[in-house]
Amino acid sequence: MEEVAIIGASMTQFGERDAWLADLLSEAGSECIDDAGVAPGEVEHLYVSNMASGEFEGQTGVMNVLAHDLGVMPAYSQRVDQTSSSGGAGVLAACQSVASGTSDVTLLVGGEKMTHRTTAEATDLIASITHPVEYKHGVTLPSFAGLTARHYLETYDAPREALATVAVKNHRHGVDNPHAQFRKEIDVETVLESPVVADPLRLYDFCPITDGSAALLFCPADRAEEYTDEYSVVTGVGGATDTHVVHERENPSVMGAVRDSSATAYDRAGRGPGDVDVAELHDMFTILEVLQSEDLGFFEKGEGWRAVEEGRTEMGGDLPVNTSGGLKSKGHPLGASGVAQAYEIHRQLTGTAGPRQVEDPEVGLACNVGGFGNCVITTVMEAAR
Amino acid sequence: MEEVAIIGASMTQFGERDAWLADLLSEAGSECIDDAGVAPGEVEHLYVSNMASGEFEGQTGVMNVLAHDLGVMPAYSQRVDQTSSSGGAGVLAACQSVASGTSDVTLLVGGEKMTHRTTAEATDLIASITHPVEYKHGVTLPSFAGLTARHYLETYDAPREALATVAVKNHRHGVDNPHAQFRKEIDVETVLESPVVADPLRLYDFCPITDGSAALLFCPADRAEEYTDEYSVVTGVGGATDTHVVHERENPSVMGAVRDSSATAYDRAGRGPGDVDVAELHDMFTILEVLQSEDLGFFEKGEGWRAVEEGRTEMGGDLPVNTSGGLKSKGHPLGASGVAQAYEIHRQLTGTAGPRQVEDPEVGLACNVGGFGNCVITTVMEAAR
Numbered sequence: 001m002e003e004v005a006i007i008g009a010s011m012t013q014f015g016e017r018d019a020w021l022a023d024l025l026s027e028a029g030s031e032c033i034d035d036a037g038v039a040p041g042e043v044e045h046l047y048v049s050n051m052a053s054g055e056f057e058g059q060t061g062v063m064n065v066l067a068h069d070l071g072v073m074p075a076y077s078q079r080v081d082q083t084s085s086s087g088g089a090g091v092l093a094a095c096q097s098v099a100s101g102t103s104d105v106t107l108l109v110g111g112e113k114m115t116h117r118t119t120a121e122a123t124d125l126i127a128s129i130t131h132p133v134e135y136k137h138g139v140t141l142p143s144f145a146g147l148t149a150r151h152y153l154e155t156y157d158a159p160r161e162a163l164a165t166v167a168v169k170n171h172r173h174g175v176d177n178p179h180a181q182f183r184k185e186i187d188v189e190t191v192l193e194s195p196v197v198a199d200p201l202r203l204y205d206f207c208p209i210t211d212g213s214a215a216l217l218f219c220p221a222d223r224a225e226e227y228t229d230e231y232s233v234v235t236g237v238g239g240a241t242d243t244h245v246v247h248e249r250e251n252p253s254v255m256g257a258v259r260d261s262s263a264t265a266y267d268r269a270g271r272g273p274g275d276v277d278v279a280e281l282h283d284m285f286t287i288l289e290v291l292q293s294e295d296l297g298f299f300e301k302g303e304g305w306r307a308v309e310e311g312r313t314e315m316g317g318d319l320p321v322n323t324s325g326g327l328k329s330k331g332h333p334l335g336a337s338g339v340a341q342a343y344e345i346h347r348q349l350t351g352t353a354g355p356r357q358v359e360d361p362e363v364g365l366a367c368n369v370g371g372f373g374n375c376v377i378t379t380v381m382e383a384a385r
Numbered sequence: 386m387e388e389v390a391i392i393g394a395s396m397t398q399f400g401e402r403d404a405w406l407a408d409l410l411s412e413a414g415s416e417c418i419d420d421a422g423v424a425p426g427e428v429e430h431l432y433v434s435n436m437a438s439g440e441f442e443g444q445t446g447v448m449n450v451l452a453h454d455l456g457v458m459p460a461y462s463q464r465v466d467q468t469s470s471s472g473g474a475g476v477l478a479a480c481q482s483v484a485s486g487t488s489d490v491t492l493l494v495g496g497e498k499m500t501h502r503t504t505a506e507a508t509d510l511i512a513s514i515t516h517p518v519e520y521k522h523g524v525t526l527p528s529f530a531g532l533t534a535r536h537y538l539e540t541y542d543a544p545r546e547a548l549a550t551v552a553v554k555n556h557r558h559g560v561d562n563p564h565a566q567f568r569k570e571i572d573v574e575t576v577l578e579s580p581v582v583a584d585p586l587r588l589y590d591f592c593p594i595t596d597g598s599a600a601l602l603f604c605p606a607d608r609a610e611e612y613t614d615e616y617s618v619v620t621g622v623g624g625a626t627d628t629h630v631v632h633e634r635e636n637p638s639v640m641g642a643v644r645d646s647s648a649t650a651y652d653r654a655g656r657g658p659g660d661v662d663v664a665e666l667h668d669m670f671t672i673l674e675v676l677q678s679e680d681l682g683f684f685e686k687g688e689g690w691r692a693v694e695e696g697r698t699e700m701g702g703d704l705p706v707n708t709s710g711g712l713k714s715k716g717h718p719l720g721a722s723g724v725a726q727a728y729e730i731h732r733q734l735t736g737t738a739g740p741r742q743v744e745d746p747e748v749g750l751a752c753n754v755g756g757f758g759n760c761v762i763t764t765v766m767e768a769a770r
Binding site for chain 2: 055097100242
C-alpha cells in the first residue's frame with residue numbers, strides 16, 4: 001500500500017456531553033478540516049467510525065447527517081463499523097481510499113454517544129456483539145476480562161497489583177490531557193479497594209462509558225506538504241480477526257488478532273516492535289494493555305506485567321504507553337477510540353503533544369481492539385522525514 | 386484506481402426467510418467462496434454490507450460472527466453501512482481494499498433480515514435515517530416518493546400509467562429469476578387499483594420488505610484468470626452524497642448524487658451512458674427508476690417515462706433495466722441489494738444469466754441509492770476481454 005499522510009487532527013472533550021452524536025461528529029469534523037486548512041468542498045470521501053448510533057440513540061445513517069452538516073457534499077460518505085475497533089477500521093478504510101486512488105482528501109470522523117444510557121443498558125448493548133452461542137449464556141465483555149485476568153495472573157505468576165499499576169499509570173498520564181474524561185491521579189489502593197466488577201477485576205480496572213468524537217484528515221504522503229508542514233505518515237496498517245467464540249481460543253492470555261494484525265502492519269512498514277517509540281494500546285480493561293504489550297512483541301509473553309511495574313511503559317520510560325491517558329482515563333466512546341489513538345500518535349510524531357510530549361519519537365503504534373480481541377487493527381505511524 | 390475482478394458470485398433466495406441474518410450471510414458467503422473455487426483461508430478481507438442488524442434483530446458486530454462461521458479467520462472483517470446503498474458501498478470498499486494492495490482476495494457479503502418486523506416498524510426504522518429536522522415532522526421515504534412522483538408527473542406532463550409500467554416490467558423480468566421474492570406477472574390495472582400508500586403512488590409502486598443475502602469475491606483484474614475464466618471487471622465506481630435534508634434540493638425530480646456518482650464512475654471507466662448494455666437501477670419506488678434512468682444519462686430529463694412506455698428498458702429493448710426483476714419483484718433486503726445488483730450484472734457479463742440473459746452485453750451498470758438519493762454509488766462493470 002502507498003504511504004498515506006495525516007494532515008489534520010482533532011478531538012472533542014471526552015466525557016458526559018450534553019449533545020447528540022451528530023453534533024459531536026460535526027464538532028470534531030469541522031475542527032479537523034480547519035486544522036488542515038482545507039475547505040469542506042475539497043473532501044472527497046468521508047468515513048464515520050461508529051458502532052451503534054442506531055442502538056444507542058435511534059439515529060441510523062449518521063454519516064449522511066454529518067456530510068450534510070459539514071457541507072462536504074457531494075463527497076462520498078460511509079459508516080465503518082468494527083464494534084469497539086471501528087476507529088482503527090476507519091483508519092484502514094481511509095488509507096485504502098487514498099492509496100487506491102479513489103480519494104485524494106479523505107476525512108475520518110469517529111464518535112459515540114453513550115452516557116444517556118444506564119451502565120446496565122450500555123453493557124448489555126455492548127455484549128450483543130458477542131457470538132450468539134456465548135451471548136445466550138449471559139457473558140459480557142467484563143466477565144471475559146475477569147476470567148482472562150485470573151488465567152494470566154495464575155499462569156505467569158503475576159501479582160494482582162501489576163494490573164492496578166496500569167490504571168495508576170494511565171490516570172497519571174491523563175492529567176496532562178485536556179480532552180480526557182478523568183484528570184485525577186489515583187493509587188494502587190484506589191484500584192484494589194474499589195468495588196468488584198468481575199473478580200479479580202474491580203471498578204478501576206475498567207474504562208468508563210463516554211461521549212466523544214475525534215477526526216483525522218488524510219491525503220497521499222507525497223502531497224502532504226502542499227497542505228501543511230505538520231503531518232505524520234501511516235506506513236503500515238493491518239487488521240485481523242480471532243475466533244468470535246472466545247472460549248474456543250487455545251490460550252486465553254494470547255490475543256491472536258493482535259499478533260496477526262501487527263505482523264501485517266510491521267511488515268508493510270518495514271518495522272518491528274523494537275522500532276516503536278510511543279504506543280496507544282486498547283486498555284478497555286487493565287489486563288488488555290498487558291496482553292497487547294506482549295502480543296505486539298514489545299515484551300516477552302508473561303513479562304508485560306513486569307514492564308509495567310518497572311515503569312518502562314510510563315512517560316519517561318523506554319516505551320511510553322498510553323500517553324493520552326488511554327481508554328482508562330481519557331474515556332472510551334467506542335467508535336471514536338481508534339481515531340483518538342491515532343490522534344495521540346499524530347500529536348506525538350508532530351511534536352505537538354504539549355505537556356505529555358515524548359522526546360522526539362520517530363515511530364508510533366496504535367492498537368485498537370474490537371470485542372474481546374475478536375478483531376484488531378494495528379497501525380504503524382511515522383514522523384515526516 | 387486499478388481494475389478489480391469479480392471471480393465469484395452468489396445470492397440466497399430472497400423473500401420471507403426462517404433464518405437469522407448471520408445464517409443468511411453465511412449461506413451466501415460460503416456459496417460464493419465455492420463458486421470461485423477458493424479456500425476460506427485465502428480470503429484476506431471480509432466486508433459485510435448491512436444497514437441495521439442491531440436495530441432489526443439486536444445483533445451487533447455481525448461481521449465477526451460471519452468471519453467465525455465462514456472460518457476465514459484471521460481475515461480482517463468490517464461492516465459497511467451506507468443505509469440502503471450499503472451493498473454498493475461494499476463494492477466500493479472491496480475494490481479499494483484490492484486496488485490499494487491491502488488484500489488480494491476480498492469477500493463481500495451483503496444482507497438484511499427484516500420480515501420478522503411489522504411493516505410499520507420497518508418503515509419507521511428506515512425513516513430514522515432521515516435528517517432529524519425532517520424526521521421529527523413525521524416524514525418517511527414513501528412520503529418523499531409520493532411528493533416526488535407528483536412533482537415529476539406535473540413538471541414533465543407524464544402519464545401516471547408510465548410509473549405503473551415500471552412495476553409491470555420488473556415483475557415480468559422477475560418471473561425468470563429463481564431467487565426473486567415475487568415471480569408473478571402483474572398488469573397496469575393491478576398497480577392502479579392497489580391501495581394508496583402515498584398519493585399518487587400505490588402499493589405496487591413500492592418494493593417489498595425482504596430477507597436475503599448476496600455475495601461477491603474480488604481479486605486484482607490481472608490475477609483473475611488464476612482462479613476462473615468466468616469473471617467480470619469493475620472498471621469504474623463512484624459514490625456521492627446529496628443534501629441529507631431532502632426539502633433543500635432545488636429540483637426534487639433531479640437525483641444529484643446519481644449524476645455526481647455516475648460522472649465519477651464513467652470517468653474512471655472511460656465510458657459514457659451510451660456504452661451501457663444492461664443496468665440494474667434502484668427501483669425502491671417506481672418513480673426512482675425513471676429518475677435514475679435520466680440522471681445516469683440514459684435518457685433526457687423528463688423523457689425517462691417515455692422510454693419505459695416504449696419498451697426500451699424491457700428485456701429485448703435497447704437498454705434492458707432490472708433484468709433481475711429489480712427491487713420491485715426480486716425484493717429489497719437493504720444491505721444485500723447493492724451486492725445483488727452487481728451479482729446480476731456479473732451474471733449478465735459472464736453469460737450465465739440463464740433465461741434472463743441479455744445478448745452479449747459488454748458493459749453493465751449498477752446504481753444503488755441510499756435514503757432518498759442522499760448517497761448513491763454507481764458501478765460500471767465490463768465483460769472480461
